[in-house]
Amino acid sequence: MIAARELRLRYRTGSRQVTALDGVDVTFGEGMTTAVVGESGSGKSSLVTALLRLLPRGATLSGTITVDGRDITALSERELARSYRWTTVSLVLQGAMNAFTPVLTLGRQIAEVLEIHRGLSRQEALIRSGSLLEETGLPGAWTGRYPHELSGGQKQRAAVAMALACDPLYLLADEPTTALDVITQAEIVILLKSLTKRRGLGLILVTHDLALASAVADRLVVLQEGRVVDEGPTEEILASPGHPHTAALLGALRALEARP
Ligand SMILES: Nc1ncnc2c1ncn2[C@@H]1O[C@H](COP(=O)(O)OP(=O)(O)OP(=O)(O)O)[C@@H](O)[C@H]1O
Numbered sequence: 001m002i003a004a005r006e007l008r009l010r011y012r013t014g015s016r017q018v019t020a021l022d023g024v025d026v027t028f029g030e031g032m033t034t035a036v037v038g039e040s041g042s043g044k045s046s047l048v049t050a051l052l053r054l055l056p057r058g059a060t061l062s063g064t065i066t067v068d069g070r071d072i073t074a075l076s077e078r079e080l081a082r083s084y085r086w087t088t089v090s091l092v093l094q095g096a097m098n099a100f101t102p103v104l105t106l107g108r109q110i111a112e113v114l115e116i117h118r119g120l121s122r123q124e125a126l127i128r129s130g131s132l133l134e135e136t137g138l139p140g141a142w143t144g145r146y147p148h149e150l151s152g153g154q155k156q157r158a159a160v161a162m163a164l165a166c167d168p169l170y171l172l173a174d175e176p177t178t179a180l181d182v183i184t185q186a187e188i189v190i191l192l193k194s195l196t197k198r199r200g201l202g203l204i205l206v207t208h209d210l211a212l213a214s215a216v217a218d219r220l221v222v223l224q225e226g227r228v229v230d231e232g233p234t235e236e237i238l239a240s241p242g243h244p245h246t247a248a249l250l251g252a253l254r255a256l257e258a259r260p
Pocket residue numbers: 011012013018019020038039040041042043044045046047056208
């Protein structure tokens with residue numbers, strides 16, 4: 001279980017301070033899908049940043065994060081790199097945007113993660129990269145392909161393969177499907193859902209798409225202005241939203257669904 005308590009994250013740009021997380025208490029269960037929803041600027045990506053402790057320069061974070069009982073806020077940068085990011089909690093980067101550098105093959109890039117974090121040899125890592133691609137529905141031989149040789153959806157699958165490389169226990173996906181068409185979006189979310197279920201991983205899906213969130217998530221966490229305003233099993237929240245903001249989000253969703 002990932003448990004965050006009293007998380008407070010502030011960014012500083014010049015002399016301006018922005019409080020992106022304002023005392024967030026939240027838990028993410030193992031082996032289940034939790035969707036983090038909320039309007040733009042509510043702090044969803046900041047929460048992901050905080051959970052990975054990938055803070056930009058000038059940002060300050062307080063509060064505690066424990067992952068399966070381990071205090072993450074106490075880890076050094078070296079420990080985070082060696083035994084936390086990729087291996088315990090992994091991030092699905094936006095494949096269509098920036099997960100891959102254009103100058104190296106997919107295999108090289110996925111293999112590099114395995115070489116660094118799992119100590120595999122180049123050859124072992126390349127073989128493993130092929131099976132990871134296959135796990136996401138791509139041909140294993142595509143380790144030899146360059147990112148530009150893939151469609152946006154295929155690139156996103158490869159980004160999922162990379163996130164899974166070191167067998168993490170939790171997968172964080174921040175808007176993993178923006179920039180993709182609606183059908184491809186659904187395919188990627190179904191892929192994430194089925195892979196994490198098969199591997200017994202916790203999936204934390206950040207999205208502003210409440211319809212998508214309601215369809216796949218066991219639990220919903222609703223953020224507004226850096227605070228958790230609603231949290232609980234998806235059906236319960238949909239049946240009786242505990243906060244006016246959730247009700248408003250749901251109202252917007254129903255209005256969209258009711259359109260001819
Ligand atoms: N690197 C940064 N430097 C300064 N302010 C930032 C930075 N990143 C985010 N913010 C600010 O923190 C607040 C929360 O932003 P965040 O990106 O977490 O929202 P979000 O819910 O992910 O929004 P979106 O749905 O648009 O992705 C916003 O006011 C945003 O402007």
